[in-house]
Amino acid sequence: MSGPDTSLLTYRQALAVLGLPGLVDHETTRQAFLRAVKAARPDHPAGDAERFREVIAAWHVIQAEGPALPALAPPMRRSAPLPxxxxxxxxxxxxxxxxxxxxxxxxxxxxxxxxxxxxxxxxxxxxxxxxxxxxxxxxRAAHGLSVLGDDLFMQAEVSPRVLQDGGRVEVMTHAGPRNAWVVAGLEPPVRLRLKGLGLPARGRHGQGHLFITLMPAEEAPSAAEHLLDRFARVWTTPRLAA
Missing domain, CATH: 2.60.260.20 (Urease metallochaperone UreE, N-terminal domain)
Structure with a gap:
């Protein structure tokens, strides 16, 4: 799930990410950013989290260089990458x-x-x-997780039968196993939201959520196998004597 190191984007690379051939005025740059970020939003049908982060990083690089310059102005150079x-x-x-x-x-x-x-x-x-x-x-993305704003994103494999017929799924998250219900007939990829499992509230930021993209995999356990596994865990857990 790792992506390009957007912290090392040059000014020209940042312009290219937004689809700009060279230096343009501020309004043109802003409109290009709005189009790119809208198309890349993870909740958009054709969106992509890595692309979304790259667009945001490109905008930060351009803003850090100062106001956009006329198209014929020489390119600005950065002496060193931002720390x-x-x-x-x-x-x-x-x-x-x-x-x-x-x-x-x-x-x-x-x-x-x-x-x-x-x-x-x-x-x-x-x-x-x-x-x-x-x-x-x-x-950076790691441990099967990526971060966007306040929210966490991950993928989990499920049986295609679960996506077809619906039912309960159990997903191992960073906070332990969590259950969710899938409605029948959804087209993959299916995304679930687990409220409150994103980044914790801090300052002006509220509590984030965890978004899980369910990917069909033939070898993934079915809903019935999930239940059997859960039953086995309960009965094999050591119990304290009364």
Missing amino acids: TLSIDPMLALNGGPVTTRHRGRTFRLTLPAGLRAGEHVRLKGAGRDDSDLFLAVRI
Whole structure:
């Protein structure tokens, strides 16, 4: 589920992501961004989460360069990529210690739970003249999870019979097994939403959700096999004597 490293997009690459052949005025750039982000939205029939993240990253790069220039103006150059801190979805979910290096020095940080992509963390004394340096947070896909805004996304395999006839499915999530009900006759891919299993609320951000795309797979257990597996787990769990 990993995608391109959008944190290293150049200015020209960012323009190309939005379908722009070169530097144009701000309004033209904004309209190109709106078209691209609308087409790539994960909840759009033809949308794609990786493409959506790439479009957002391209827009941030263009905004960081300053106002859009006339089409005949020379391209602006960046002396170095913007500093970022790359973390995985589980660290974004739970927070915790992380180590990063900058200019030959090692820094140890304790991150809060619920960091969002694009937020900043501070490295004390890491800048020039011992000033503080702020790193933009980037959340890479890992552990079968990807992050978009407040929400988490994953895939799970289910029996084609479940998608055809409907029924209960059990999905192993980062929070443990969760049950959901599938309506009969849905065309794959089918996406479920598990409320409250996304990134935790933090600051102005509300509690996110977990979106699960169900992918048909012949070897995946059926609804009946899920029930048998659940029954077996219950009866094989050690019980304390009364």
